[in-house]
Amino acid sequence: MVTHFHYTKSRERLGICIKKINYCRFSQTSKDEKIRIVNELLQQLGLTACADTRVGEANASEMTQENTRGISGGERRRLSMAIQLLANPRLLFCDEVTSGLDAHSALKIVQVLKDYAESSGSTVVLSIHQPRPEIYQLLxxxxxxxxxxxxxxxxxGPMAEALPWMESLGYERxxxxxxxxxxxxxxxxxxxxxxxxxxxSRKRCANIxxxxxxxSCRSSSTKHLTTIHLNNTGMAAEPLSTLSTLLASSSQIVTYSNTSDRPAPNSSLGILQCHGTKRPGLSAQISTLIRRGWKNEIRSNIAVAxxxxxxxxxxxxxFLFSGLAIRFQDISSISSMCFMTVVAQPAIILFMGIMSxxxxxxxxxxxxxxxxxSPLVYLISDIVVFAPAVLFSGFGQLNRS
Structure with a gap:
């Protein structure tokens, strides 16, 4: 699952991905078009209701849930999937994205992934628990x-021929x-x-x-793969010819394969087919990270405190050490001031940094x-985010002498 900032809102999370940091393929897309893409993706994945809700902490405790608890686990998984869809990967792994969802939402997610595979020509590997019958019919x-x-x-082999094959082995319909x-x-x-x-049952499995x-009827031409893993013991991402060697710990897998090389013209995920050639520059990346960092710090009650x-x-x-001079009777006060300035006060800023x-x-x-x-971009933006705390903390001491 994608890691999120606790205080970032769902819409902002996707906006950051599509704006300046991520994916040069959106570099030539207008601002209004980017907003439309984010809104439509939120709508398709059922995230509209929580679009302006903080992502929150996945395992917030009773004491901290008021400040860090946000969207549900299922919504967090769908948000992670939305981020990966924006990246337009050629191979997308989705581990239990329907867990914790109701049957309708689970079917909608599978439909979105199917549309994405058809429209982009990408491979989607999907592990899922207890798929409803409509998912079987869909694939x-x-x-x-x-x-x-x-x-x-x-x-x-073909999904539609699985049941007749079992019947041909003598098992009931x-x-x-x-x-x-x-x-x-x-x-x-x-x-x-x-x-x-x-x-x-061991004998039955061995006979099958x-x-x-x-x-010998395996197809070596499968190009697009969606895997439904039924009991959470393994995953697959290779062509079917090598599937058995990669899944020694797996039990049952259902594979969806789309053999069409052409994107579906009416796909609902055609909004993601944007292309650019220029990656955002260093200043754009730094400014975006700085804005994201400041937003998260401002929304954190502990950081603000x-x-x-x-x-x-x-x-x-x-105020306490104002008016000090380099005199013998002020040596004790000067040493105390140095201790508080060099040790005690920076400790608070250090704690803020560690927490962040x-x-x-x-x-x-x-x-x-x-x-x-790059790490340099992250380091520069991190320093700028904490600069106000360092500068303002010593503001009151400027006139102490």
């Missing part, structure tokens, strides 16, 4: 299905009221409820795997891996 007409049982491929994916999962999963059921190995405390301490020290860096470092590491900006 079955255009996709391939790969079933694995403990790393062994037991089916690899999938009940009309049952989700086909749940039925396939039951057939290829070992039942540990008792020794007898475990023995029978052996039968499939006799039938520490800043006020630092300024007040500087004013108090200025604990939140910003994970975001920086993630954005640096994505080559959005």
């Amino acid at each position: 079955s007409g255009v996709g391939n299905l790969v079933l694995l049982s403990f790393g062994r491929v037991v089916y690899d 999938c009940p009309a009221h049952m989700n086909p994916l749940d039925y396939l999962l039951d057939l290829t999963t070992i039942d540990y409820s008792s020794a007898a059921t475990e023995r029978l 795997g052996a039968s499939w190995e006799e039938r 520490l800043f006020i405390l630092s300024v007040m301490l500087g004013i108090i020290l200025g 860096e604990s939140r910003t470092i994970p975001v920086f590491e993630q954005e640096y891996k994505e080559a959005l900006y």
Whole structure:
């Protein structure tokens, strides 16, 4: 999952990604068009209601939730997915993006990912728990299905032919009221409820795997992949010819494959097909990071309180030690002033920095891996963000002499 600043709002998070730091492909897009893209992406992913809500902390405690608790876990996952969609990756991994969502929202997310794969020609790898039947229907007409049982491929072919294949092996027809994916999962999963059921289910899985190995029908031309991982034990991202070697720890996987090389003309995610050639300059990156840093510090009650405390301490020290001169009787007061100025007051600013860096470092590491900006840009912007606290804290001491 993408790491977020606690005090950044959802709309701002996407705005920063699309404006100046991220993705040179938006460099030639107008400001109004960027706003439209962000709003439409929020609408499609069901984030409109929380667009102006702080992202918050994922695991905020009872004591801190008033200040740091923000959008829900499901909304945070969808926001992470929106950020990655803006990057227009050729290969997109989505790990449990529908977990914690209601059935309608889960179906909508899968539809968005399917539209994105079709419109961009990209590969989408999606792990998902308990997909509803409509998700199977959404992908079955255009996709391939790969079933694995403990790393062994037991089916690899058109999704619509999976049930007939199981019937040809002598297994009963999938009940009309049952989700086909749940039925396939039951057939290829070992039942540990008792020794007898475990023995029978192991034999069944072995027979299905052996039968499939006799039938050589794997396609090596699959280009676009969406993987539905049914029991959270592994993921896949390679062509189907190497899938079994990469998923030794996996159990069941459903694969959607789109063989069309041309983007869908009426795709709802055509808004992302923007292209530019010039990456934002150094000054644009620094200014954007500075604005983001200041917004987060201002919205943090603790940071604001520490800043006020630092300024007040500087004013108090200025009054207490005003009028000192280089005299023998003032040596003790001068030494006390030096201690408070050099040690005590900077400790508050240091604490502010440590508290802030604990939140910003994970975001920086993630954005640096994505080559959005250099460490120098981050360092310069960080220094500028904390400069007011350092300057104003000593303001009250300027006239102490």
